Each structure stands twice: as structure tokens, then as C-alpha cells.
Amino acid sequence: xxxxxxxxxxxxxxxxxxxxxxxxxxxxxxxxxxxxxxxxxxxxxxxxxxxxxxxxxxxxxxxxxxxxxxxxxxxxxxxxxxxxxxxxxxxxxxxxxxxxxxxxxxxxxxxxxxxxxxxxxxxxxxxxxxxxxxxxxxxxxxxxxxxxxxxxxxxxxxxxxxxxxxxxxxxxxxxxxxxxxxxxxxxxxxxxxxxxxxxxxxxxxxxxxxxxxxxxxxxxxxxxxxxxxxxxxxxxxxxxxxxxxxxxxxx
Numbered sequence: 387x388x389x390x391x392x393x394x395x396x397x398x399x400x401x402x403x404x405x406x407x408x409x410x411x412x413x414x415x416x417x418x419x420x421x422x423x424x425x426x427x428x429x430x431x432x433x434x435x436x437x438x439x440x441x442x443x444x445x446x447x448x449x450x451x452x453x454x455x456x457x458x459x460x461x462x463x464x465x466x467x468x469x470x471x472x473x474x475x476x477x478x479x480x481x482x483x484x485x486x487x488x489x490x491x492x493x494x495x496x497x498x499x500x501x502x503x504x505x506x507x508x509x510x511x512x513x514x515x516x517x518x519x520x521x522x523x524x525x526x527x528x529x530x531x532x533x534x535x536x537x538x539x540x541x542x543x544x545x546x547x548x549x550x551x552x553x554x555x556x557x558x559x560x561x562x563x564x565x566x567x568x569x570x571x572x573x574x575x576x577x578x579x580x581x582x583x584x585x586x587x588x589x590x591x592x593x594x595x596x597x598x599x600x601x602x603x604x605x606x607x608x609x610x611x612x613x614x615x616x617x618x619x620x621x622x623x624x625x626x627x628x629x630x631x632x633x634x635x636x637x
Contacts, residue, residue, distance in 0.1 A: 389457040394464070406450040406461065407435050417450050417463055418472075418492055420479070420565040421517030426526050428452040431517045432565075433475045434492060438462040447471055469496065477501045483513040486566040510542050513568040518543070520560035520569060528609065529553045531581070532560060545581060556585030556599035590620035592627075 387402040393415050400409040405428060410417050420432040430449035437450045440460040447467055462468065476493040481503035483489045493499070520543060521532045531554035535544040545551050556578050561569040572579040576587055578599055585599035598606070603617045619627075 389455050391455060391457060391459045391461065393461040400455045402455070404455050406437065406439075406453040406455050409455055410450065410461070410463070415463065418495070419451055420488065420492070420515060421519055422451040423519055423523070423563050425563075426519070426522040429518060429522070432479065432515060434472060434479070436468050436472050436475070438465045438468050472496055473498050478503060479515050481505055483515050483566050483568070486513045486515075486568070488565055489513075489515065506539070508540055508542075510544070511568055513566045514543055515566055516541060516543065517565060519563045519565065523559050523563045527557070527559060529555060529557075529605075531555075550582040554581055554583060555602040555605045556580055556583065557602045588617050590623055591618050592623040593620060595620050595622070 388399050389402050390397065390399050392398065393410055393413065396413065396415070398409060398413050407417055407419060407422055407428070408424065417435050417437060419435040421430070422428055422435065428449075428451035430452045433449055435450045436447055437453075438461070439446050439448055439453065440462070441456065441458070450461075450463075473493075473496045476489070476496050476498050478501070479489050480493045480498060480501040482505075484501075484505060516534075518534060521534060524530065524532045531545070531551040532543060533546050535542050535548065558571050558578065558580060561567065561571050561580075570580070573596070575594075575596065576589070578585045578587065578596075585601055587596035588598050588600055588603050589595065590597050597603075597620045598617050606612060607614060607616065
């Protein structure tokens with residue numbers, strides 16, 4: 387079923403069940419966000435993507451990432467109330483992640499250059515904003531190697547039972563989705579260190595470059611039914627070989 391509504395006066399159409407932030411971005415309307423990724427279910431953690439939704443006589447300030455679109459609503463992305471609440475949330479995030487370039491940039495765009503709040507006294511993962519993108523992505527990929535630990539001002543991202551997880555394959559997908567890049571990953575030509583573990587790389591048999599960790603290779607082959615030698619060669623060398631084969635056919 388198709389629903390029709392407006393965003394900042396623009397008439398838009400969407401499928402019933404879609405989230406407002408996705409629809410807005412599809413129509414070229416920018417709504418800032420830190421905790422959103424199209425691959426995982428939204429949870430409205432960072433509260434930066436606030437918008438004003440008017441439905442009949444009711445007006446609501448809500449996060450757009452997890453708001454399901456409705457027929458006939460009016461969405462406003464830049465009202466005085468939206469700016470006020472967004473600025474407050476960014477001020478709180480700035481206290482939590484003062485050295486994060488992305489947080490500072492978003493805060494500055496909202497007129498927030500400093501925070502009135504004290505920095506965290508307990509900070510096991512500096513600049514983490516508790517968006518849980520790393521946890522949600524790890525779960526979505528089937529690894530379940532990360533979790534949230536503690537409550538209140540002691541809440542943090544960590545490992546189940548505070549021990550290196552056997553489920554971690556060293557894929558570093560957690561870092562790839564982290565908005566503040568606060569997760570430590572250290573690579574050498576042969577190993578990756580992440581979450582208290584070291585993972586050996588599979589090296590390309592052609593150029594010797596790291597391709598994937600051995601544990602990630604084994605997981606991917608087991609889950610996807612790929613041939614055993616699928617990760618013996620890096621993508622660059624695969625493309626080079628394919629280009630050479632194509633050229634030999636053409637000539």
C-alpha cells in the first residue's frame with residue numbers, strides 16, 4: 387500500500403511500513419543522524435534525527451529513523467522546537483564524545499560549540515556514543531560477539547561476560563559502521579588485533595596482500611557454501627585476472 391504525505395512542503399510517496407528517515411533521504415532531504423544504517427533495524431539511540439510530525443491537531447517531536455510513515459502527515463525537519471531538542475542532544479553527545487570529528491561537526495552545524503555537561507568519569511571506550519550500531523550489525527551478520535554491558539552512566543559496549551568472544555571472526559564490520567570510529571582495530575601485514583584477540587589473515591596467493599581473517603573465511607565458506615579456494619585471491623587480483631581473460635577473448 388502506498389501512503390502520501392509532505393516533508394517540508396514537498397509531496398512524497400512511500401510504501402506503508404517504511405521509516406521516515408529512509409524516505410526523506412530517498413527524496414534528497416537531509417536529516418542528520420549518527421545511529422542509523424540501512425542494513426539494521428533502527429532504535430533511535432542518538433536522537434539527532436528529530437523531526438516534527440503533525441497529524442490532524444496533534445504535533446509530535448520524534449526520531450525519524452524509527453518512525454513509520456503515515457498517510458496525510460506533515461513532516462517538518464527544521465522548526466524551532468526541532469532545532470532546540472536536537473541541539474540539546476548534540477550537547478549531551480559532545481560531552482560523551484568530545485574528540486569525535488563527526489559529533490563536533492554536527493554540533494557546530496546546530497550552533498553547539500561547547501557542552502555544559504561534565505565529561506564521562508567512566509569511559510572504557512572513548513568517544514563511544516552508545517548508538518549500538520556495532521552490536522546490531524554484529525548480530526545481523528550472525529556473530530553475536532558484542533553486547534551492551536551495565537546500566538545508567540556505567541552502560542558501555544563490550545563483550546559477553548567481559549571475555550573475548552569465540553564468536554568474533556575479526557571481520558571489523560563493527561568499526562566500519564561506527565560513526566565515531568572509536569573501536570580499536572590494529573592490522574599488520576599478517577594479523578588483525580580487535581576486541582582482545584589476534585586473528586591471522588589469509589594472504590592473497592598472487593600479491594600477498596591480506597584478504598580476510600582465517601576465522602572469517604571459515605565462517606563465510608560454511609554459511610554461504612562458497613568454494614574452499616574462494617578467498618585465496620584478493621579482489622584486485624581477481625579483477626586483474628578477469629580483465630586479462632576478457633582481453634584474450636577480444637583479441
